[in-house]
């Protein structure tokens with residue numbers, strides 16, 4: 195799908211060929227890749243180009259991926275969905291120079307609002323490797339609850355790693371449990387969105 199969302203502080207837009215070098219720079223960082231399940235390390239420009247080549251506009255809504263594009267700074271990371279065995283899964287990463295500014299909380303919130311708006315999904319799944327406290331903090335803030343533990347292959351580590359499994363229901367998301375999220379329901383203005 196070819197969707198662009200505007201959040202209060204940046205744009206979520208489709209990945210483009212010109213992102214390749216920055217994707218490779220930011221993912222070729224063990225502090226990023228080692229927190230993700232499906233990213234090899236080292237990560238090469240050819241990996242970024244291959245991934246970009248797989249991002250066909252005809253992909254279903256459940257496979258949508260957004261590039262985070264900051265005004266004046268450009269590409270910073272990704273947030274996206276893919277289908278898992280139980281339902282849609284959300285995943286995300288940010289280049290290390292951009293950490294700690296609230297960017298991913300805003301990006302994930304906007305993506306979740308969009309996804310619940312354009313699909314009938316009742317539940318979105320996610321989770322974190324057991325040591326990823328920052329990512330778990332984001333998910334908890336947005337209403338995800340822990341459903342258990344599993345192990346998941348981390349390509350960058352070449353090992354199975356303990357994973358905290360989480361999920362977010364539509365009803366719980368709409369309760370917007372954290373008053374800090376003042377921009378809540380107006381977070382994303384869909385510029386080219388398709389309604390269900």
Ligand SMILES: CC(C)(COP(=O)(O)OP(=O)(O)OC[C@H]1O[C@@H](n2cnc3c(N)ncnc32)[C@H](O)[C@@H]1OP(=O)(O)O)[C@@H](O)C(=O)NCCC(=O)NCCS
Pocket residue numbers: 225226227229230286287288289292293294295296297298299300321322323326327328329331332335
């Ligand atoms: C995890 C990641 C997405 C966070 O992005 P970010 O934009 O820095 O996150 P935000 O600033 O929006 O929010 C981070 C939250 O975690 C909290 N946090 C940060 N480090 C923490 C820690 N060690 N323990 C507990 N909470 C922590 C922050 O205080 C913040 O919460 P707050 O807004 O309530 O204060 C980013 O560091 C990243 O991409 N890491 C590598 C890839 C990755 O881990 N992806 C997620 C895989 S599940």
